[in-house]
Each structure stands twice: as structure tokens, then as C-alpha cells.
Amino acid sequence: MIRSALRRGPIKTGVELLSLPATRQLLRYAIAGFCVTQFAAGVYSAIIFIFAIDPLKANAISTTFGLAAGYLAHSRFSFAVGSSVREHLQLGRFLLASLLAFMINSFWIWLLVKQMHLSPFAPVPLMMFATPCISFLLNRYWVFRAY
Numbered sequence: 001m002i003r004s005a006l007r008r009g010p011i012k013t014g015v016e017l018l019s020l021p022a023t024r025q026l027l028r029y030a031i032a033g034f035c036v037t038q039f040a041a042g043v044y045s046a047i048i049f050i051f052a053i054d055p056l057k058a059n060a061i062s063t064t065f066g067l068a069a070g071y072l073a074h075s076r077f078s079f080a081v082g083s084s085v086r087e088h089l090q091l092g093r094f095l096l097a098s099l100l101a102f103m104i105n106s107f108w109i110w111l112l113v114k115q116m117h118l119s120p121f122a123p124v125p126l127m128m129f130a131t132p133c134i135s136f137l138l139n140r141y142w143v144f145r146a147y
Contacts, residue, residue: 025079025140027114032073033132039067039082041124048120055109055120079144090143097138104131 001054005033032065044062047053073093108123116122 024134024141029074029078029136029139032078032133033070033136037128037132038065039069041128044123044127055113055123056086056106058120059102059105059109063098063105067095067098070094074139074144080141093143094139097107097135099144100138101131101135104134 034086042061043065044055044058044075047058048055051058071091075090075094083147105123107125109120112118112122113120
């Protein structure tokens with residue numbers, strides 16, 4: 001199997017990967033998620049910088065902004081598969097998955113800012129890269145799965 005993949009070459013293998021629905025969905029999720037994450041991280045950073053609000057409160061506010069942008073982006077672009085699930089059920093699942101992401105981001109803040117006494121900006125890279133990986137799996141296989 002590995003030998004046959006090596007004979008095909010990286011270009012053909014890359015084309016084959018891009019032909020898979022999951023790969024295309026992951027790329028759409030990465031693009032939309034990157035924009036939503038940047039938006040939420042920008043809101044978080046602006047609140048910290050401009051208003052000097054506690055980082056956990058700033059996280060709650062930025063998550064609210066990210067929720068609205070995220071649902072629109074992911075339901076209409078990333079995972080637009082024409083699901084037969086009613087929108088309110090999908091929205092409820094999205095909110096639960098987002099609550100988990102919020103809790104994970106709150107954990108990063110608690111650990112790095114409250115316990116390790118690092119800068120309030122220290123959790124931002126984890127909020128931008130680690131949490132979205134977990135969110136993708138939840139969104140793909142639970143929230144926006146095709147039935």
C-alpha cells in the first residue's frame with residue numbers, strides 16, 4: 001500500500017486527497033474557522049487592551065461574538081451538506097459544541113494566566129490552534145453531519 005502510494009507521486013496523491021469530501025470540508029472549515037477565530041481573538045484582545053477587563057470575562061464576551069459568526073460561517077459554508085436535520089436541532093448542537101470550546105478556552109486562560117501568571121495574551125495561540133482542532137471534529141461528526 002505504501003509502495004503504491006509512493007509510485008503515484010505526491011501530486012496525484014494530493015489530487016486524490018482533494019477529491020475527498022472530507023478534505024474539501026476540512027479546507028472550508030479551516031478557512032472559515034480561521035476567520036472566525038481571528039475575529040474572536042481580536043475581540044478578546046481588544047477588550048483586554050482597551051477596557052482592561054478580566055481575561056475570563058473577555059473570553060465570555062468574545063465567545064458570544066464568535067458564536068454568531070461561527071454558526072453562520074460553518075452552517076452555510078464549511079458544512080453545507082444539505083442536512084435533513086431541522087435547523088433548531090443543529091443550532092442546539094452547535095451551541096453545545098461551542099460551550100465545550102468555550103470551556104477549553106477558559107481552561108487555557110485559567111492555566112496560563114491565573115495559575116502560571118503569564119500575560120493575558122499567552123492563551124491566544126492555543127485558542128487559535130488547539131481548540132479549533134477539537135471543534136472541527138465535533139462539528140463534522142456531530143453538529144453538521146449528513147444524515
